[in-house]
Amino acid sequence: MRFVTPVSLALALALTGGAVSAPAFAAKKEEKKAGPKLNVSPDVIKALQAAQKAAEAQDFAGAKAALAEADSKAQSNDDKYQIGAIKLNTSIGAKDAALQGEALTQMLDSGLTPPEQAGQFNAIAADQALQAKNYDLAIQRGQAAVAAGYKAEAVQPTIAQAYFGKAGTTNTSAEPARGFTQQGLTALKAAADAMKAAGQQVPAQWYQIGVGRAEGAKLPDVTEWAKMAYQAEPSGQNLRTLVRLFQRANPNISNRENLDVLRLLGASDGLVVAGDFTEYAEMASKTGIYGEVKSVIDKGRAKGVLNASAGADLYSTAVPKIAGDKGSLGSAEADAQKAANGKIAAATADAYLGYGDYAKAISMFDLAKQKGGVDADEINTRLGIAKTLAGDTAGAKAAFEAVQAGSRKQVAGLWIAYLGTKGA
Numbered sequence: 001m002r003f004v005t006p007v008s009l010a011l012a013l014a015l016t017g018g019a020v021s022a023p024a025f026a027a028k029k030e031e032k033k034a035g036p037k038l039n040v041s042p043d044v045i046k047a048l049q050a051a052q053k054a055a056e057a058q059d060f061a062g063a064k065a066a067l068a069e070a071d072s073k074a075q076s077n078d079d080k081y082q083i084g085a086i087k088l089n090t091s092i093g094a095k096d097a098a099l100q101g102e103a104l105t106q107m108l109d110s111g112l113t114p115p116e117q118a119g120q121f122n123a124i125a126a127d128q129a130l131q132a133k134n135y136d137l138a139i140q141r142g143q144a145a146v147a148a149g150y151k152a153e154a155v156q157p158t159i160a161q162a163y164f165g166k167a168g169t170t171n172t173s174a175e176p177a178r179g180f181t182q183q184g185l186t187a188l189k190a191a192a193d194a195m196k197a198a199g200q201q202v203p204a205q206w207y208q209i210g211v212g213r214a215e216g217a218k219l220p221d222v223t224e225w226a227k228m229a230y231q232a233e234p235s236g237q238n239l240r241t242l243v244r245l246f247q248r249a250n251p252n253i254s255n256r257e258n259l260d261v262l263r264l265l266g267a268s269d270g271l272v273v274a275g276d277f278t279e280y281a282e283m284a285s286k287t288g289i290y291g292e293v294k295s296v297i298d299k300g301r302a303k304g305v306l307n308a309s310a311g312a313d314l315y316s317t318a319v320p321k322i323a324g325d326k327g328s329l330g331s332a333e334a335d336a337q338k339a340a341n342g343k344i345a346a347a348t349a350d351a352y353l354g355y356g357d358y359a360k361a362i363s364m365f366d367l368a369k370q371k372g373g374v375d376a377d378e379i380n381t382r383l384g385i386a387k388t389l390a391g392d393t394a395g396a397k398a399a400f401e402a403v404q405a406g407s408r409k410q411v412a413g414l415w416i417a418y419l420g421t422k423g424a
Contacts, residue, residue, distance in 0.1 A: 038078040038112070044070050048086050055086075060094040081110035101128040108141075119150025126158045130165070138162035153198055156191030157206070160184045164213060173218040181217040185210055185225070192228070204233035211241060223249070227417070234421030236270035242414060243270065250407050259283040260381055260411050266296060267388060268418055274300065278311045285314045289354035290325055293318035325351060329360075336364060341373025353382060358390035377408040384415055393419055 040048075047070035054062035067090065070083045084106030091100035104125040107113050113121055126141035142159040146152055163184030167177040188210055192202045207229035214222035223245050230238040243261055247253070253261075262280040265271050271280065277300030284292035297315045300306035329351055336345035349364030365383040368374050384399035397419050403412035 038082055039076070040082045041073060041075050041079050043073040044075075044079045044083065047073060048082065051086055051090065055090045055093055058093070060090065060096070063090050063094070064099070077110040077112055080106050081112040084110065097128065101125065101132075104128070108144075115148065119145045119148035121145075122148060123150050123155045123158070126155060126162075130158050130162050133165060135162040135165040138165075151198075152194035153191055153200065156187045156194065160187035160191065163187060167213075167217070169216070172213070172216045178217045178219070181213050182219060185214060185219070185221070202232060204229065207232050208238075230417060230421075234418075236265070236268045237272065239268045239414075239418060240265055240270035240272060240276075242417070246410060246414060250410070253407050255283050255286045256378065257407055257411060259287055259289070260385060261414065263385055264411075264414055264418060266299075267385075271296075271300070271305075274305050274310050277306055278314070281311050281314045284354065285318060287350070289350060290318040290321045291351070291356070292354035294322065295354075295356070326355065333360075333364070336367060339371065342368030342371035342379070343374055345371060346374045346379060349379075349382065349386075353386050356389075358386045361386040362390065377403045377405065377412075381408055381412055381415075384412065388415065388419065393422055 047066050051063045051066035051070065054060070054066055067083065067087055070079075070086075074080050074083060084103045087099055087103035087106065091097075091103055104121050108118070108121055108125060122141045122145035126138045126145060129135075129138035129141055139159055139162045142155050142162065145155045146159075161184070163180045167180035167184065172178060172181055188206060192206055195202045207225060210225035211222060211229050214225050223242070226238070226242045226245055230242055243265055246261065247258070259280075262276075262283055265276060266280060271277055277296055280296045281293045284290075284296065293314055297306060297311045300311070301308070329348060332344060332348040332351075336342075336348050339345065345364045345368035349361045349368060352358075352361035352364060362383065365379055365386060368379050369376065369383070380399045380402040384396045384403075387393075387396035387399060397416060400412040400416050400419070403409050
C-alpha cells in the first residue's frame, strides 16, 4: 500500500524557480544567480544549445535526440551536470517522468548539485526509485535527502515504504524481512514526529500501516503503534485492536479482569464480530453478572451480529435468574451496611453495574472501599467503569488513576485512553 503523503513529489517539480539554475549558453551572460561554475566541453555546449532550442519549440523528440548526442560527448562531471540540468528542464516541459529521473541521477552523481537543491533532488529521485521498486536506491536517495536537511515528513515515508518493499508481505517475522520492517517503522515514526513538529496532522493511515507491519513481523512495539493509531483515530475498531493486543500479552488474566476489558469494548462500540459479544457474555456469566449476560446478547442480536442460536445457552441460563437476583439487592444493600468488611457491598455493586443502575453501583463501590477487606484495584477499576457509563468523566479518571499495580493497572490505562478521546 502506498502512503497518502502530505507532500506530493509530482512530475511538475515544485522547484523554487520552476527550473534548475544552470549557466546560460547564449553569448550574453545572465546576471541572475546561477548554478555552479562549470567548464563544459565545446561539443557538449553545441549539443545542449540544440536541445534547448528544440525544447523551446516544443520539439521534445528533437530535444531528446540532442541530449543523447550531448551524453555521447560528455567527458567530465561538469559536462554531466550541465547535461542533467538541461534534461531536467526539458523533462518538466515534456512531462516526462523517465527523463526527469535520468536527469536527477545524472546531476546528483556528478557531485556538483548545489546544496540548496541537493535535498529536494534526492527526495524526488527517492520517490521515483520507489515507484520503480528499486528499494535500495530509494533508501539511498532518501537518506541523502534527509542528510541534506530536506523535509523529513516528505522523505521519511518514502524510506519507510522502501524498507517495507524489501521486507515483502510474506514471512515477515523471519530475518532479514523482520529487520527491514523494523527499519521501515523507525522511518515511519520519524516521519510522524516531523509532521507533528511542523504543526501538521499525521494521517491515521500511517499508524494503521505501522500496526499491520509490526504485527506481521511479530515486533513488540505493535502495542505502541496501536496506541498511536487509536490516538490519531479514536474509533472503537482501533481500541479493539489495543484490547486484543493486551489480552494476547496477558493470557493469564482472571475472568473478572477480562470482563472489565470487554466492558471497554462495549462502551466504545468496539464489539464487532459475533465472538466479541459471546466472549463478553461468557465472562459476565462466569462471574455471576446475569443482567450483563442478557444485555450484551440483546445488543448483539439487535445489531444483527448474533443470530438466535449464538450465545443461546448463556442467555437461557442467565435470564431465569434475573428476577430473583434483582429482588435480593435491597436486602444485600442493608447487609452491606452492617458488614464488617466491604465484600457484600462489592458484590452488590457488581450486580447493580450489570443491570445498568450506575448510581447505586457507585454508592456500593464507595462503601466497599470505605469498609475495606476487598481488592482495592478491582474496586477502583469498576468504580471508574460505573462513573464512565454514568457520564462522570473526571470522577472516572480519578478512580482509574487510583489503580496501583499489575494487569489491573493496564486495564485502567486502556479506560483512561478511552476517556481522553471523550474529552477531546
